[in-house]
Amino acid sequence: MNTHEPGLLITAALIRASLAGNMPSVVQKHWVEVDGIRWPVTQAFALATGEPSVKSNRARRELQRLGFVVGQDAQPSPGTWIAPRPSKPAARAFDQKTLEAQDSSELTFRYTWQCAGSMVLDAKGYPSFPSLPSAPGIYRFDFGIDGDGLRVVYIGEGKNVANRAMQYRNAKVDRKRALTSRRLHRAMVEHLQAGGEIEMSVVLAAHFADGSIVNFGQKSGRLLVESGAVVLAQLDPVVRVLNVDRDLGSVGTADSEDRE
Numbered sequence: 001m002n003t004h005e006p007g008l009l010i011t012a013a014l015i016r017a018s019l020a021g022n023m024p025s026v027v028q029k030h031w032v033e034v035d036g037i038r039w040p041v042t043q044a045f046a047l048a049t050g051e052p053s054v055k056s057n058r059a060r061r062e063l064q065r066l067g068f069v070v071g072q073d074a075q076p077s078p079g080t081w082i083a084p085r086p087s088k089p090a091a092r093a094f095d096q097k098t099l100e101a102q103d104s105s106e107l108t109f110r111y112t113w114q115c116a117g118s119m120v121l122d123a124k125g126y127p128s129f130p131s132l133p134s135a136p137g138i139y140r141f142d143f144g145i146d147g148d149g150l151r152v153v154y155i156g157e158g159k160n161v162a163n164r165a166m167q168y169r170n171a172k173v174d175r176k177r178a179l180t181s182r183r184l185h186r187a188m189v190e191h192l193q194a195g196g197e198i199e200m201s202v203v204l205a206a207h208f209a210d211g212s213i214v215n216f217g218q219k220s221g222r223l224l225v226e227s228g229a230v231v232l233a234q235l236d237p238v239v240r241v242l243n244v245d246r247d248l249g250s251v252g253t254a255d256s257e258d259r260e
Helices: 012-019 041-047 056-065 160-169 179-194 219-235
Strands: 032-033 037-040 067-074 109-111 114-121 137-145 151-158 198-203 206-210 239-241
Touching: 012 032, 012 041, 032 041, 032 056, 037 041, 041 056, 056 067, 109 219, 114 179, 137 160, 137 179, 137 219, 151 160, 151 179, 151 219, 160 179, 179 198, 219 239
Parallel strands: 151 239
Antiparallel strands: 032 037, 032 067, 109 206, 114 198, 137 151, 137 198
């Protein structure tokens, strides 16, 4: 690298002299064209000033002031030489057959839906829920049979089922967060106003095949059973599931406040 004394006047001639005998690096974004060759603006300016670190915006400004053409990510004009980009090694084709088997797992668990009661609209026109436990569990809203002859359900989970129900009731306006609660609130109100019925069921315990209990105190335990219940419902040809993928265990999304 050329090194120049502090305060030296930077001129177009100095730029050209400083680049002589050097090779341009690969242009990542911004370039300056000097005598038909494109250089990274920071490299060209650093070679002229001797500064170890140069800001791109300063280099572009100064080089333009000196009359050089500066640009970014554009196709070169005919005859312009550009440093070739290093070739990337070809990606190896993935072959699952080459993977070594390590271990396998089989998971079986059992749960029973219990009917908690029916939902109605209260005097203000908001969903009113049956008596629910202040405990972790899985819940299901059964909207009955729709016009296509399909049973319509929504399945969810919460660390406190009673509190989760209140979140649906209180989702009275559209917001950027709590999207699931608002979506279900509207569906409940519209269905009940049209004379439909909604039955709510809960699962408060689930057991693995060996008799051990699925820990509903942990979100992972609730999500396991919730996801299993949703998948089973989706496999039933006469059931329409209102869940969308983002409803299942969404974390760190716009809907995360909507999950417990």
